[in-house]
Amino acid sequence: xxxxxxxxxxxxxxxxxxxxxxxxxxxxxxxxxxxxxxxxxxxxxxxxxxxxxxxxxxxxxxxxxxxxxxxxxxxxxxxxxxxxxxxxxxxxxxxxxxxxxxxxxxxxxxxxxxxxxxxxxxxxxxxxxxxxxxxxxxxxxxxxxxxxxxxxxxxxxxxxxxxxxxxxxxxxxxxxxxxxxxxxxxxxxxxxxx
Amino acid sequence: xxxxxxxxxxxxxxxxxxxxxxxxxxxxxxxxxxxxxxxxxxxxxxxxxxxxxxxxxxxxxxxxxxxxxxxxxxxxxxxxxxxxxxxxxxxxxxxxxxxxxxxxxxxxxxxxxxxxxxxxxxxxxxxxxxxxxxxxxxxxxxxxxxxxxxxxxxxxxxxxxxxxxxxxxxxxxxxxxxxxxxxxxxxxxxxxxxxxxxxxxxxxxxxxxxxxxxxxxxxxxxxxxxxxxxxxxxxxxxxxxxxxxxxxxxxxxxxxxxxxxxxxxxxxxxxxxxxxxxxxxxxxxxxxxxxxxxxxxxxxxxxxxxxxxxxxxxxxxxxxxxxxxxxxxxxxxxxxxxxxxxxxxxxxxxxxxxxxxxxxxxxxxxxxxxxxxxxxxxxxxxxxxxxxxxxxxxxxxxxxxxxxxxxxxxxxxxxxxxxxxxxxxxxxxxxxxxxxxxxxxxxxxxxxxxxxxxxxxxxxxxxxxxxxxxxxxxxxxxxxxxxxxxxxxxxx
Ligand code: SF4
Numbered sequence: 001x002x003x004x005x006x007x008x009x010x011x012x013x014x015x016x017x018x019x020x021x022x023x024x025x026x027x028x029x030x031x032x033x034x035x036x037x038x039x040x041x042x043x044x045x046x047x048x049x050x051x052x053x054x055x056x057x058x059x060x061x062x063x064x065x066x067x068x069x070x071x072x073x074x075x076x077x078x079x080x081x082x083x084x085x086x087x088x089x090x091x092x093x094x095x096x097x098x099x100x101x102x103x104x105x106x107x108x109x110x111x112x113x114x115x116x117x118x119x120x121x122x123x124x125x126x127x128x129x130x131x132x133x134x135x136x137x138x139x140x141x142x143x144x145x146x147x148x149x150x151x152x153x154x155x156x157x158x159x160x161x162x163x164x165x166x167x168x169x170x171x172x173x174x175x176x177x178x179x180x181x182x183x184x185x186x187x188x189x190x191x192x193x194x
Numbered sequence: 195x196x197x198x199x200x201x202x203x204x205x206x207x208x209x210x211x212x213x214x215x216x217x218x219x220x221x222x223x224x225x226x227x228x229x230x231x232x233x234x235x236x237x238x239x240x241x242x243x244x245x246x247x248x249x250x251x252x253x254x255x256x257x258x259x260x261x262x263x264x265x266x267x268x269x270x271x272x273x274x275x276x277x278x279x280x281x282x283x284x285x286x287x288x289x290x291x292x293x294x295x296x297x298x299x300x301x302x303x304x305x306x307x308x309x310x311x312x313x314x315x316x317x318x319x320x321x322x323x324x325x326x327x328x329x330x331x332x333x334x335x336x337x338x339x340x341x342x343x344x345x346x347x348x349x350x351x352x353x354x355x356x357x358x359x360x361x362x363x364x365x366x367x368x369x370x371x372x373x374x375x376x377x378x379x380x381x382x383x384x385x386x387x388x389x390x391x392x393x394x395x396x397x398x399x400x401x402x403x404x405x406x407x408x409x410x411x412x413x414x415x416x417x418x419x420x421x422x423x424x425x426x427x428x429x430x431x432x433x434x435x436x437x438x439x440x441x442x443x444x445x446x447x448x449x450x451x452x453x454x455x456x457x458x459x460x461x462x463x464x465x466x467x468x469x470x471x472x473x474x475x476x477x478x479x480x481x482x483x484x485x486x487x488x489x490x491x492x493x494x495x496x497x498x499x500x501x502x503x504x505x506x507x508x509x510x511x512x513x514x515x516x517x518x519x520x521x522x523x524x525x526x527x528x529x530x531x532x533x534x535x536x537x538x539x540x541x542x543x544x545x546x547x548x549x550x551x552x553x554x555x556x557x558x559x560x561x562x563x564x565x566x567x568x569x570x571x572x573x574x575x576x577x578x579x580x581x582x583x584x585x586x587x588x589x590x591x592x593x594x595x596x597x598x599x600x601x602x603x604x605x606x607x608x609x610x611x612x613x614x615x616x617x618x619x620x621x622x623x624x625x626x627x628x629x630x631x632x633x634x635x636x637x638x639x640x641x642x643x644x645x646x647x648x649x650x651x652x653x654x655x656x657x658x659x660x661x662x663x664x665x666x667x668x669x670x671x672x673x674x675x676x677x678x679x680x681x682x683x684x685x686x
Contacts, residue, residue, distance in 0.1 A: 004269075004281040007443065007494045011262045014502035020260040027249035027455040028242030043468065090482075093399050093433050113469035126483040127432040127474075131425065150454040158415040158450045159275070161480050164473035169425035172465065173334035173350055174357055174383040175221070176228040182333060182387050183394065184425025184472060 030148045036111040037142040041192055043114025047167025048180050049188040056193055059139060063103055066137050066189050070100035073133065075125025078103060080139070088129050096132035102185075103137045104130055107162075108152045109145040109192075115166045116140055116190065117152055127161055136185040138165075142194035199344060202534030204559035209528040218354050222529050225353045226520045232466025233517060233573070240462065249455040251577040254511035257413070257446045261501065264413040264446045265492065271416030275478025277488040284495050288440055289320035291491050292405060295438050296326050301402045304438075307420060307427045308332035309407025310514055311440045311493055313345060313536040317405065328405065329371075329397050331426035333390050340367040346530030346538060348516040349464055354529055357381040368393050394426065404430035404485070408441045409513065410456060411490075414449045417477045418490070421460060421470050431474050437485035442493050444501075444510040456513060459575035463515035496549030505586040506548040511576040512541055518570035518580060524563055533560060540570035544583040552591045561587035 001009070033039050041051045054062045060081060072085040073096065082103055107119035116138055118124045130136055146152055156162055169184035180186065202208060212218060237243055257264050269279045282288035296304055304321065306312065306328050318328040318339075330339045337352040338345050341363040345351030352360070364375040364386065373396055375389045406427070408418040418439055420427045431437060447453065461470040479488050500506055519525045519539030530538035534556050535546045543560045552558040561584050570580040680686070 002281070003283045003287060006283055007281050007492070007498065008262050008265065010494065010498035011265065011443070011501060014498050015259065015261065018259055018504075020256075022252055022255045022259060024252040024256060025245065025248050027458075028245040031241060047467075047471070097395070097399060110469075115469045120480075120483060127428070128484075131428050131432055149458050150451075153451060153454050153457075158412065158417045158475065159477055161477075161484060162473075162475040163428065164469070164475075165471065166467070166469040167471050169423065170471050171333045171387055171424045173332070173337070173352060174360055174386055176225045176350070176353075177383040179384045179387045181384075182391055182424035182426070183331075183398070183429050 027150060029150070030112050033111070033147075036145045036147060037192060037194070040109050040111040040114065040140075040145045041190075043111065044116075044167070044190050044192075045114075047114055047170075049114075049167045049190055051190045051192060053192045059191060059193055062191055063137055063139070066191070067101055067103070067135075070135060071098075072101040072103055072137075073099050073129050074103050075123060075129065077122025077125075078105065079123060088125050090126075091129070093128060093132060096128060099133045101135035101137060102129050102133045104139070106138050106140045106144060108155055109140045110147075110149060110152050111145050112148040113166060115152075115164050117156060118163045118165065119156060119160045120163070121160070127163060130163065131184055134185055135187045135189065136165075137189045137191060139191045139193060142192060199534050199536070202531075202556055204556045205532055205534070205563045206559060208532035208534060209563070212528040212532045217356070218529055219527065221354050221356050222526055225347075225350065226526045229349075229466055229516075229520045233463060233520070234466075236462045236466050236468055239468070240458075246455055246459060247575055247577050250459045250513075250575055251511060253447055253452040253455060254513075254576050255508075256452075257448050258444065258501065258507060258510055261443065261446065264448055265443060267413040267448075268411055268416060268446055269492070271414065272478055272490055273416075275416045277416065277478040277490050280489060280491045282440075282491050282493045282495070285315035286320075288315050288491050288493050288495070289317050291489075292317060292438050292440065293321055293324045293326060295436065295489055296321070296403050297324070299402055299436055301326075303327040303329060303397075303401065304403045304405050305329050305331050305397055305401040305430050305434065306335075307404070307406040307422070307430045308335050308351075309405075309440065310348065310536060311407045311442050312405060315440070315493070315495060317440070327371075329394070329401075331394050331398070331430060332422075333387060333424060333426075336390055336394070337363060340364065340371070344531055345536060347519060348514050348537070348539070348541075350516075354531070357383060357386065360386055364389055364393075372397060394429075398426075398429040398433055401430075401434045403436045403438065404434040406430055406437065406439045408439050408445055409460070410447055410453060411441050411445045412448075412450050412453065413446050415477055417450065417475050419453065419457075419473065419475045421457075421473050423465065423471045425472055428472055428474055431476065432484050434485055436487045436489070438489040438491065440491045440493055442495075443497050444512075460513050460515055463513075463517040463573065463575040499551070500545070500548035503548055506544065506583050508578050509541065509544050509548055509580075509583060511578055512545065513576055514541075515575055517573040517575065521569040521573050523565060523567060523569070528563075533563065540564060540580045540584075541578070544580055544587055547587045547590065548583075552587065552594045558591045558595065561585075561591055 045051045074085045105123040106116045108117040168180045168188045169182045170180050171182045172178050280291045321328045330336050334352040347353040358381050361381040368375040373393045409421045410419040461467045522540050525539040533542045537545045543563050566581045
């Protein structure tokens with residue numbers, strides 16, 4: 001018998017006589033916490049990401065200021081002029097490692113947890129570009145911010161690869177002291193628009 | 195390479211050694227207190243935490259009770275998404291699959307995301323035997339691996355090491371396996387983390403094959419989920435050309451929406467954060483993005499044995515948050531190594547016997563590694579009633595060893611207790627006798643318990659096994675019942 005058939009046979013025999021019916025109570029919803037963009041900005045900052053709020057016509061300037069002299073890569077569909085930035089056309093990991101920053105948009109923001117979710121569409125690019133450079137500038141529109149995790153799950157398409165980001169990379173592996181910045185971008189700068 | 199747990203002594207012996215290590219006890223007490231406090235704070239933020247726990251337990255239970263159906267669905271959706279699905283009955287089969295995929299690409303190294311399943315099957319050692327180096331990339335796992343050490347906590351495997359020890363390990367060992375630590379390395383956590391970043395980056399950039407586990411596997415969509423903090427997971431899941439994920443069959447949830455309560459419960463219970471820094475999800479192969487060859491190994495290795503246990507089945511709901519370790523008074527004192535398994539603490543005390551049975555002495559000792567205080571159940575995000583399973587596993591141990599030639603002193607003591615408790619007069623008599631013993635032990639005691647109560651450090655004869663691992667409090671000279679009679683319940 002193949003391993004597959006053997007395991008499925010064991011599972012069936014283990015559950016012989018066990019009813020598959022389970023009552024699933026609905027997961028509770030977080031209470032209304034007022035303005036979502038405010039809460040989002042506060043919670044993102046809680047995890048020591050930098051948050052800048054601005055109007056739609058200021059985004060280009062804000063991004064330029066944040067980048068300074070950093071050499072950046074941008075996804076092909078960013079829809080924003082970032083002077084001097086390289087447009088990703090399949091750069092290798094080593095080439096990305098030579099760059100300082102990446103500028104992307106996001107798919108969803110989650111207010112309750114201060115999370116941004118990337119679904120790696122054209123305005124966010126391949127997973128690698130938001131991983132290797134040390135500074136991630138992420139532009140989130142206030143209209144993209146939802147209240148809590150279940151709202152995000154309902155909007156996101158599981159067929160796409162997703163990256164949920166809550167603050168810069170961190171570790172607490174040494175005496176439970178939190179250190180920001182291990183392998184992912186050590187600085188996360190969220191530009192919240194509107 | 196890191197050590198193995200094979201041949202570990204039974205819990206009482208291992209625990210005694212651990213208790214003698216004051217550095218270990220200090221590291222553990224500090225670390226568990228920090229995580230406990232962080233968890234309590236973020237859990238208190240969620241008004242309906244209880245309802246969330248009920249929902250989390252239910253979605254895991256749904257998947258477990260119809261597991262064959264969900265596994266077949268998972269296999270079909272993974273295949274549709276371009277992944278290759280393998281099945282492994284046991285550790286050996288799983289390791290052989292990973293080794294053969296690696297060899298097919300002609301490489302002699304893999305990078306690894308921290309994964310309990312691959313630790314459980316001893317993958318690193320199996321790959322090493324095939325001439326393949328497995329690089330752990332989680333900071334704590336790296337510390338354990340470089341220190342030739344064993345993990346002692348599910349979430350923070352190097353919880354037993356302090357910063358000075360870690361600095362010493364990095365200085366001594368990093369150069370042997372790759373880029374050395376800078377000579378002026380200090381014991382600042384940020385500096386140590388930076389040394390790990392530099393050491394591992396060259397490995398990430400050149401790795402062809404990565405190995406991961408998964409926190410969840412969604413049957414309906416063929417999606418795997420990895421929850422992490424450092425970004426080493428993202429590196430492994432994104433940069434290499436080939437990805438092999440070893441996934442226990444109990445990781446399945448039925449639908450995409452089922453992730454909701456679990457993704458809310460896990461970070462708060464685990465690291466004490468509203469959300470962990472990074473969660474990655476992927477469904478098979480995405481053209482032009484990430485690994486273009488994706489394998490998933492569905493692992494049994496005792497899980498179907500646990501599934502068949504009506505009381506113990508709930509242990510398979512475990513999402514490995516480690517909250518039960520951090521609140522356990524036994525774990526806090528003895529640490530993870532005494533449990534002799536990659537799954538320590540309260541969950542290990544039930545999971546190991548359920549996965550492997552209680553025939554061997556080491557596993558049979560685990561259900562006793564608890565005071566049944568119930569703190570583990572209270573914090574468990576998926577409401578696993580660990581105390582009840584412990585009691586049930588103790589019964590299993592007694593049943594298994596009923597035929598052994600010598601009865602266990604515990605069994606004799608329990609029999610005597612049952613005899614005494616079943617009759618009030620006998621109980622009064624037994625209490626008077628124990629009051630006498632109390633006066634004797636009080637006089638000869640060599641040790642005392644916190645609070646100054648006298649205790650017998652080690653009794654001779656058949657009770658030696660019991661007192662070998664516990665200080666037996668000297669029975670009080672007057673029992674509660676005698677005190678009640680004498681004082682009319684405190685009124686006289
Ligand atoms: S048993 Fe519960 S508390 Fe313990 S690790 Fe598993 S999910 Fe967490």
